[in-house]
Amino acid sequence: xxxxxxxxxxxxxxxxxxxxxxxxxxxxxxxxxxxxxxxxxxxxxxxxxxxxxxxxxxxxxxxxxxxxxxxxxxxxxxxxxxxxxxxxxxxxxxxxxxxxxxxxxxxxxxxxxxxxxxxxxxxxxxxxxxxxxxxxxxxxxxxxxxxxxxxxxxxxxxxxxxxxxxxxxxxxxxxxxxxxxxxxxxxxxxxxxxxxxxxxxxxxxxxxxxxxxxxxxxxxxxxxxxxxxxxxxxxxxxxxxxxxxxxxxxxxxxxxxxxxxxxxxxxxxxxxxxxxxxxxxxxxxxxxxxxxxxxxxxxxxxxxxxxxxxxxxxxxxxxxxxxxxxxxxxxxxxxxxxxxxxxxxxxxxxxxxxxxxxxxxxxxxxxxxxxxxxxxxxxxxxxxxxxxxxxxxxxxxxxxxxxxxxxxxxxxxxxxxxxxxxxxxxxxxxxxxxxxxxxxxxxxxxxxxxxxx
Ligand code: NGQ
Ligand code: ZN
Numbered sequence: 533x534x535x536x537x538x539x540x541x542x543x544x545x546x547x548x549x550x551x552x553x554x555x556x557x558x559x560x561x562x563x564x565x566x567x568x569x570x571x572x573x574x575x576x577x578x579x580x581x582x583x584x585x586x587x588x589x590x591x592x593x594x595x596x597x598x599x600x601x602x603x604x605x606x607x608x609x610x611x612x613x614x615x616x617x618x619x620x621x622x623x624x625x626x627x628x629x630x631x632x633x634x635x636x637x638x639x640x641x642x643x644x645x646x647x648x649x650x651x652x653x654x655x656x657x658x659x660x661x662x663x664x665x666x667x668x669x670x671x672x673x674x675x676x677x678x679x680x681x682x683x684x685x686x687x688x689x690x691x692x693x694x695x696x697x698x699x700x701x702x703x704x705x706x707x708x709x710x711x712x713x714x715x716x717x718x719x720x721x722x723x724x725x726x727x728x729x730x731x732x733x734x735x736x737x738x739x740x741x742x743x744x745x746x747x748x749x750x751x752x753x754x755x756x757x758x759x760x761x762x763x764x765x766x767x768x769x770x771x772x773x774x775x776x777x778x779x780x781x782x783x784x785x786x787x788x789x790x791x792x793x794x795x796x797x798x799x800x801x802x803x804x805x806x807x808x809x810x811x812x813x814x815x816x817x818x819x820x821x822x823x824x825x826x827x828x829x830x831x832x833x834x835x836x837x838x839x840x841x842x843x844x845x846x847x848x849x850x851x852x853x854x855x856x857x858x859x860x861x862x863x864x865x866x867x868x869x870x871x872x873x874x875x876x877x878x879x880x881x882x883x884x885x886x887x888x889x890x891x892x893x894x895x896x897x898x899x900x901x902x903x904x905x906x907x908x909x910x911x912x913x914x915x916x917x918x919x920x921x922x923x924x925x926x927x928x929x930x931x932x933x934x935x936x937x938x939x940x941x942x943x944x945x946x947x948x949x950x951x952x953x954x955x956x957x958x959x960x961x962x963x964x965x966x967x968x969x970x971x972x973x974x975x976x977x978x979x980x981x982x983x984x985x
Pocket of ligand 1: 591615739765768827831853854
């Protein structure tokens with residue numbers, strides 16, 4: 533790894549901005565210290581330096597269908613009709629297409645400021661449900677895509693057993709998602725052997741709809757579940773809350789908190805439909821709420837009770853999920869705007885000790901993302917990756933550190949991430965990813981082949 537030794541006018545840390553700071557790689561990730569003047573040999577990074585964000589929820593293949601589900605197919609179009617369109621699309625994706633789509637997506641993520649991604653991966657087998665020659669082929673395609681682009685990857689092989697809370701078998705379009713618990717755990721162990729600085733392996737349970745109680749207990753008691761992050765989709769749609777109530781006798785988040793030792797290793801994705809009590813319980817659990825505001829808006833899910841959750845000390849991070857948008861700015865902006873639109877108030881995600889909305893959104897999403905990616909233990913305080921914003925952007929003229937994040941998150945429509953350093957090298961320089969032309973060409977061919985099929 534090329535050891536970064538840089539100097540910047542202002543560097544964001546969880547404790548606040550540090551002026552005239554030296555930035556170096558140490559054992560616990562980036563080390564930032566006030567230096568006064570540039571130390572000998574330090575390269576000037578720029579005026580504004582921030583840590584990279586983790587995108588805590590991604591289904592990479594869905595990027596290639598962005599914009600293809602925005603025409604009415606049914607007067608009652610909903611999440612569930614979108615899901616049928618998505619399933620038809622998913623059925624066309626094999627390992628080569630997945631690798632090309634994911635690589636293009638990851639380039640876009642890096643350029644937007646995400647330096648790590650959690651892949652919630654359930655497209656395991658061939659469309660007819662038979663395993664690929666190597667049952668890990670689809671997972672390996674995602675690992676290759678991440679390696680090509682330099683983004684850090686938290687791969688979450690996903691367990692998917694049933695087609696609903698009633699335990700029905702997987703439908704014909706879902707069979708490629710399915711595993712026995714044993715085969716699933718073998719996949720996790722196989723992938724764990726590939727872990728590196730830029731790759732770690734967690735576990736995902738697709739949803740309570742897809743994982744019956746006995747399978748949940750078996751996975752959580754298994755050896756592979758003793759380490760790494762655990763993610764689950766939960767309470768995204770009112771229909772699944774009702775099904776859970778009628779078939780398991782409790783709402784999804786209550787049920788999960790009663791049946792699993794949910795703690796800081798967990799990420800509950802969406803968690804949209806919560807009672808006040810569930811909101812407080814989730815906040816107190818230490819788990820991360822995996823919020824995906826642009827997808828949740830696109831799919832008509834609903835709004836997360838952010839204000840109450842933050843008041844209870846809850847952790848959250850952001851994900852771009854279906855990738856209808858690939859932008860941490862847009863996720864954080866819509867997270868706040870959704871609340872303003874319903875509360876008829878301004879500046880919701882703030883606290884008395886932190887009156888800047890942008891600061892609080894960014895700081896929480898940064899910490900929650902790192903936690904959900906399984907990277908915040910062992911004294912790591914800052915992550916490894918950094919972003920340098922465009923100091924020449926007119927938008928940032930006259931901004932001090934107190935207003936920098938408010939300006940970026942609420943007014944930044946032109947890309948402001950100018951350079952990105954990750955995994956010990958510059959991945960993006962002057963807005964360009966080092967391999968973006970080749971990756972875009974491969975993506976175009978892959979999408980053309982999908983349309984021709
Ligand atoms: C997914 N996406 O797994 O891709 C889901 C849709 C489902 C979101 N929930 C499928 N946003 O939940 O059954
Ligand atoms: Zn999802």
